[in-house]
Amino acid sequence: MENIAPDKEKEKASLNFIENIIEEDIRNNKNDGKVYTRFPPEPNGYLHIGHAKSICLNFGLAEKYNGKCNLRFDDTNPVKEETEYVESIMEDVHWLGFQWEGEPRYTSDYFDQLYEWAEMLIQKGKAYVDDQPAAVIAAQRGTPTSPGIESPYRNRTPEENLQLFREMRDGKYKDGEKVLRAKIDMSSPNMHMRDPVMYRILHEAHHRTGDKWCIYPMYDFAHGQSDYIEGITHSICTLEFEVHRPLYDWFLDQIATGSYRPRQIEFARLNLSYTVMSKRKLLELVEKKIVKGWDDPRMPTISGLRRRGYTPESIRNFADRVGVAKRDNVIDVALLEHSVREDLNKRARRYMVVLDPLKVVITNYPEGKTEMLETVNNPEDPDDGTREVPFSRELYIEKADFMENPPRKFFRLAPGREVRLKSAFIIKCDEVIKDEQGNITELRCTYDPETRSGTGAQRKVKGTLHWVSALHALDVEVRLYDRLFNDPDPAGHKDKDFKEFLNPDSLKVLQDCKAEPALQAARPGDHYQFQRLGYFTVDPDTTPGHPVFNRTVPLRDAWARMTKKK
RNA sequence: UGCCCCGUGGUGUAAUUGGCAACACGCCUGACUCUGGAUCAGGAAAGUCUAGGUUCGAGCCCUAGCGGGGCAGCCA
Numbered sequence: 001m002e003n004i005a006p007d008k009e010k011e012k013a014s015l016n017f018i019e020n021i022i023e024e025d026i027r028n029n030k031n032d033g034k035v036y037t038r039f040p041p042e043p044n045g046y047l048h049i050g051h052a053k054s055i056c057l058n059f060g061l062a063e064k065y066n067g068k069c070n071l072r073f074d075d076t077n078p079v080k081e082e083t084e085y086v087e088s089i090m091e092d093v094h095w096l097g098f099q100w101e102g103e104p105r106y107t108s109d110y111f112d113q114l115y116e117w118a119e120m121l122i123q124k125g126k127a128y129v130d131d132q133p134a135a136v137i138a139a140q141r142g143t144p145t146s147p148g149i150e151s152p153y154r155n156r157t158p159e160e161n162l163q164l165f166r167e168m169r170d171g172k173y174k175d176g177e178k179v180l181r182a183k184i185d186m187s188s189p190n191m192h193m194r195d196p197v198m199y200r201i202l203h204e205a206h207h208r209t210g211d212k213w214c215i216y217p218m219y220d221f222a223h224g225q226s227d228y229i230e231g232i233t234h235s236i237c238t239l240e241f242e243v244h245r246p247l248y249d250w251f252l253d254q255i256a257t258g259s260y261r262p263r264q265i266e267f268a269r270l271n272l273s274y275t276v277m278s279k280r281k282l283l284e285l286v287e288k289k290i291v292k293g294w295d296d297p298r299m300p301t302i303s304g305l306r307r308r309g310y311t312p313e314s315i316r317n318f319a320d321r322v323g324v325a326k327r328d329n330v331i332d333v334a335l336l337e338h339s340v341r342e343d344l345n346k347r348a349r350r351y352m353v354v355l356d357p358l359k360v361v362i363t364n365y366p367e368g369k370t371e372m373l374e375t376v377n378n379p380e381d382p383d384d385g386t387r388e389v390p391f392s393r394e395l396y397i398e399k400a401d402f403m404e405n406p407p408r409k410f411f412r413l414a415p416g417r418e419v420r421l422k423s424a425f426i427i428k429c430d431e432v433i434k435d436e437q438g439n440i441t442e443l444r445c446t447y448d449p450e451t452r453s454g455t456g457a458q459r460k461v462k463g464t465l466h467w468v469s470a471l472h473a474l475d476v477e478v479r480l481y482d483r484l485f486n487d488p489d490p491a492g493h494k495d496k497d498f499k500e501f502l503n504p505d506s507l508k509v510l511q512d513c514k515a516e517p518a519l520q521a522a523r524p525g526d527h528y529q530f531q532r533l534g535y536f537t538v539d540p541d542t543t544p545g546h547p548v549f550n551r552t553v554p555l556r557d558a559w560a561r562m563t564k565k566k
Numbered sequence: 567u568g569c570c571c572c573g574u575g576g577u578g579u580a581a582u583u584g585g586c587a588a589c590a591c592g593c594c595u596g597a598c599u600c601u602g603g604a605u606c607a608g609g610a611a612a613g614u615c616u617a618g619g620u621u622c623g624a625g626c627c628c629u630a631g632c633g634g635g636g637c638a639g640c641c642a
Contacts, residue, residue, distance in 0.1 A: 324579085332591065334591060335592085454600095
């Protein structure tokens, strides 16, 4: 009775600060105790791992609290937005494993309503049309440490404002000639309250509304209202919007009729070491052809990670582990890498592929003979069965698995030494063949027929190598990726451009790799572990006669760590 | 020299809301292994930015500093 499972009690995981807020809101029956979130990207670029954190957060919270989550495209700026991006965003959210409530929403769907609210504010004397150019308005806004001054147009009558605003809408003015501003407080300590712009003139076709509008609402006059229209209860965004919150609330107070209010909550965006995360910088990498596209496997975009071989599960686990808080952070890429290894270790089949081949001839093995050896598909998953791999007289092993003068603790092949060939036999190196320049071109070995795998052979050797039968080998291309930047924080240097830290060796293409024949069946998106090397996935560049693999992440490598230390 | 936010091992996140710092990654040992992977066992690593205060007791509360970040788009 005294020691009954105290552990079970502790199992309730601790909550992050947003969950604490939500649970308190539920306890207080705020907004009828409902939880409704949304993921609101602007369709002006591809989603990256930072968005993945936000997606997991918003959709995850909805799931956890039996709520709903919308996907909403925040498309208030037609000059930057495109349908291409809308599509990639939907694909990425789905791929991560989430389904939004109903149809995707668009802020542009609310343009009529927003316009009505704008007229309402004008009539209430809380908004006015300003004729001044942008530079003048900016100057009048003051600075963070000094108050602004009021526009000479600030006290136009509602009637005049209404007429001017309608003329703006009707296309009577050119871009920049007039704006609609909220009449709040030019001396507010919060810059965003100094009569913020609500509408600007933009004679620009919108990807959804076409030419219907030539005035478009600003973010601040659209976001909270969109939340309100959709019944969002918890509007989660990143820290830089913290100072916008009073304005978010101010606009809502102008338009809301009942007691329902969405609540904005800010959290710290994700930063990853050895990469950049801003859309602007990622765009630059794409436009300057430093990478091959948004889905280049070196990019931190969701599409890049997908092509690199990351799984949705691994990214969701990563997002969980990263946590949610308000302090600035830089997550070690090692955590992301750990998340894929963990996932793929359980699921990926093991295959043998030699990246940098060295020929081995088994001199005591009959010429022309082939035997099929059974091997386990995945030792972590006994249900995944076995397959056969062909063995013959001539094989390839990894160049790095042989050394003529091996250091201590080198468990691989060397003159006179023995190793086990995975799922096959123990072989011994008898002779090293070299060309005139002294390069090793071939190894002559003998095998011990008594040591065939699976026969209960008792002999043990320290090393086990992967190998491929030369006769049966499939030629494949393998792309090895490394971090895109050499610096942990490439964007964090005051007077240096982030591109100065590009890693020149971030991509290495190997053309003559030798794979076991079973890999013939590999299809784009399949995940494999190449025995002793790492996890690899099939690239969409694959064509029938030419398989292409991307290395997702290498295996942890104790030997590499040992040698690096020296 | 205004306003807002933040400050816990190398990194990130916790600490039953005031009870004497935990989890994960990374790192180091060792065991095991037909992957130098995985797994298993163990270890080093913060005394919670600083200084005061309240309290029997403070990472949690108060005060003052210090440090980091954000805010002056007709971007989001």
